[in-house]
Amino acid sequence: MPSNEHARDPYLPPATQPVRGVVWAIHLAVPLAGLWLLLAYPDRLNIRWEHPPSHFLLIVAVAGVNVALGALISQAATRRGDARLLLVSLVFLSSAGFFLLHGLATPTVILDQGSYGFDIGQPVGLTVAAVLAFVSSLPLGERAAAAVLARGDLMRAALVVVLVAWAWASLVEGLTPLSAQPPQGGATIGVVSWIGAALYALSAVMMFRIHRRRPSAMLVSLVTAYALLGEAMVAGFYRPNWLMSWWEWHLLLTLAFVFVAYSAYIQFRREGSSQGLFDSVALAATVRRIQAQYDEALEELVGHLRRMGESGTGSKAPIATRLAGKFRLNEGQAAVLDRAGQALAAERELSTRLGALVDVGRQARVGLREEAMVAGALERVREAYGDVRIGLVSNGRVAVGSREFTVDDFKETEPITGGGAVVHPLTVKGVLAGALEVPVGTTRQDEALAATLASQLSIALENARLYRELETLFRQYMSPDVAASLLADPDQAALGGSLVELTALFADLKGFTSFSERVAPGEIVEMLNRYHAAAVPCVLRHGGTIVQFVGDALLALFNAPATQEMHAAQAARAALAMQEAAEEIAAGNPGYPRFRIGINTGMALVGNIGSPELRGFNAMGDAVNVAARLEGMAEPGTVVIGATTREQIGEGATVRSLGALSLKGKEQSVEAFVLTALA
Known part of the structure; x- marks a missing residue:
């Protein structure tokens, strides 16, 4: 049999995507095929199995998992300030709450016999969740998202009130029709079930479109959960109770909730933190804000590392620890962030130095005098290389800072190292014209970059002197436009x-x-x-x-x-x-x-x-x-x-x-x- 390793990897090569799509479609088609078989062969397959204790324990366990998921997503919604996460959390909490009420109304557990509340509790809960799921899949704008967030506490409180009221009406005998015995074969909510199934189907499609833009395992699990919840509503339409077709919608609910829980568990094991479990489900504006926060944190770390490199002192531990605490990173993630910061800092430094080389090359243009070229180049390269110094030959000697050299000191144009710096010769037509002092680097590219800088400055210096000669000889005999x-x-x-x-x-x-x-x-x-x-x-x-x-x-x-x-x-x-x-x-x-x-x-x-x-x-x-x-x-x-x-x-x-x-x-x-x- 093929390995199921890829089933846990959300980032697969494009060639595997069609295969995964087919497997996913088969998983969704199998329950519907099973329901058809049960209904097509009622005598042989759709048998009756009435066991209230098993029913009660199954529902309590699944509802507990679902409540935990809803709480986690609700916490993420509050932390991120995201309306979609809030709505998704209410999907799980409402479906879990009504599923639990359905379990509490199991005959012989609290009530002696079945009730309307027992029969229609879960279909009603799924319908409420279907409306919330549909709204959660919409591309909410800034104003709509703000309105949802502003009413978040109110919606949570309303859900609790509805659940408490439904439990009271369903479990207290003789209080309301919900506690009365249903008709023979059980009660349904009729065509409303099909409306709820349609809403789940639309929600799954729109969530899948989000997944196409932002591929993630959590979005795939949520799409699958919405599809399975829709199928559960279809299966729940067929009665009577305790038949295999009735048990199937319980199984579909269980699979929907457990699938999301399993995906969250796998991601938690992979990342070692619950900080970003549901970030991929959030609105696009929230994702951009999260990315901006990550970029800001990385830039802060990079800036700290670069300042450390310039001063040669300081410790990176405080900034790494603070960022790890801010984003709830574990030790391994903090180490990865640290390495990423060092790599990005090195890349930024390399880019800055390459940019300085390009700018020095640009300064070697027609009409730029030698003094202006040297001053401009020195100002630019100091931004990238640190305390750089340039000296030009005068009377056979060149002074760079506190050090002085002669032509004979540079044999075969090799650099001179000492005093924490490297001195490279600057030549014009193969003759020493000056010297460039660059601080000793810390990476393997620094030596090559310093040599390249010296070569670029030599070319710029030679061009400046050549253009000065042309200014004296060439331009005095013709128009500046013609000469240029x-x-x-x-x-x-x-x-x-x-x-x-x-x-x-x-x-x-x-x-x-x-x-x-x-x-x-x-x-x-x-x-x-x-x-x-x-x-x-x-x-x-x-x-x-x-x-x-x-x-x-x-x-x-x-x-x-x-x-x-x-x-x-x-x-x-x-x-x-x-x-x-x-x-x-x-x-x-x-x-x-x-x-x-x-x-x-x-x-x-x-x-x-x-x-x-x-x-x-x-x-x-x-x-x-x-x-x-x-x-x-x-x-x-x-x-x-x-x-x-x-x-x-x-x-x-x-x-x-x-x-x-x-x-x-x-x-x-x-x-x-x-x-x-x-x-």
């Missing part, structure tokens, strides 16, 4: 380009040639540098990219290579700002030439132009050529814009029309405007 784009994607340096809409700005100095003829070359350079020093920030501040300087002229692009909204308006603002800055320079230097600026918007081919040996970033197209021609038509100190630029700027521009101009190289005339102000 090339650093992020070197493939952009390939020859070729793409067609985009842009706004081109041409500017040069009117009268530069005559000025150059009458002054010394040094003064020419000084004048150009002063003008360009004022003009370049105006372009960059408005998102433009300066493509080239040609003597006294410059070309700037807007919306290329970086995408830019309202690029025509930005180019116009940059041009007006350039003229304002140039006027201030010219006012203090009589005889200086003046800027003239031309702007035009349109499609152009933007990309790298040249040869494999030497190339430059530029733009080509009619829109750029027209901007150059407009600049040539402009008067000193003015800004001339094309019609497309004027249209994209909108109503905020103050312009003076120049009409349709005939430009060199253009067959058709071009409408132009002098821009004087921009809102």
Whole structure:
């Protein structure tokens, strides 16, 4: 025969679930099949066996078990503040109470003969329990659950009053019809039994749906108990008393209660505590609250363990003992909680350190200076690694805290251990550039993590110095946008380009040639540098990219290579700002030439132009050529814009029309405007 070990394990592989479902269905179908056989063959199978003492002892024993279950569930309901557990406890208490009254009314025990109370006591109790079972299986909302809990004591008291009143009416002869002798064959509650059976069936189905979401042995036992109670109501419909069909519903009640009791016992043996026996039956909100409490307790333990690890002092016993008392854990469970806390603390520490490594890698980005990188990395890694220190090489020596090292101290880049810390070298292109001091770790991952951190910091340090060199060499020869784009994607340096809409700005100095003829070359350079020093920030501040300087002229692009909204308006603002800055320079230097600026918007081919040996970033197209021609038509100190630029700027521009101009190289005339102000 196959082992029945899996029958006690609620957490089975998915492959075993269909088998368990079939076995469970067979267990529920067998009693109904047995009832059918008893009714189909009354003479041979449905025999009469009247033995009041056996009946009384059976009921008293089962009712006692059921009362104990109801009390346990009621205690869990009070402890958890859960409405479903309260209702389930009332299911067991009401069915147990009426079952006990049925036993007390057994003929020849207290009464000399049977009574209505004896016959219908248990069906009535099962019907009351069926209503409670149905309500308990509903997905009670927050308000409904609160209303049930608020009336918990009232419902318990009402149940006690009903049971006492039923006992008095059934056991005191001549007091009420319940103590009178029933008709021949016994009494039933008729169609109400079928209503109760239907309620139990619905309750079992809805509880099974909860089990599908939260699999547990206790929910399975409760589903089975509800189903068996429903079958007991069906079996109890068939009379007369003392026949095998009558005894069957007693057996079904016994199986229902004992099944739940057995499941609770197995879970108690497994966990060693009654604290969470019925938590799986609780409402979803209660389960979430319980889980939050467990998470909070575990976090408290983890925090305590981490603080112990940082300080190196303290005992974990007080916190573990307090949590064990709070959640009523036995010694084994407290030990498991302790190990789980240590494992989670180690995992959190590992995650924190890995996160610090990632953050250090992020700091190794374009434009971050070495000092800022080191300061930021030091602040971040100290959160994860403790008292970390970083020192950089200066005059062939590196100081880390109170310790000082030379290049020769690090042979083959091996770390140096001592003083409760490990010192790892930081290298740039294989040459010692600094040192990292990390406290000695306590786990086997600490050494590897510290080495990885040193490697990551070395890369970040090398990148910071490389970008500083690029800042000095690369960026001074091109726009920051172009430099950043090339650093992020070197493939952009390939020859070729793409067609985009842009706004081109041409500017040069009117009268530069005559000025150059009458002054010394040094003064020419000084004048150009002063003008360009004022003009370049105006372009960059408005998102433009300066493509080239040609003597006294410059070309700037807007919306290329970086995408830019309202690029025509930005180019116009940059041009007006350039003229304002140039006027201030010219006012203090009589005889200086003046800027003239031309702007035009349109499609152009933007990309790298040249040869494999030497190339430059530029733009080509009619829109750029027209901007150059407009600049040539402009008067000193003015800004001339094309019609497309004027249209994209909108109503905020103050312009003076120049009409349709005939430009060199253009067959058709071009409408132009002098821009004087921009809102």
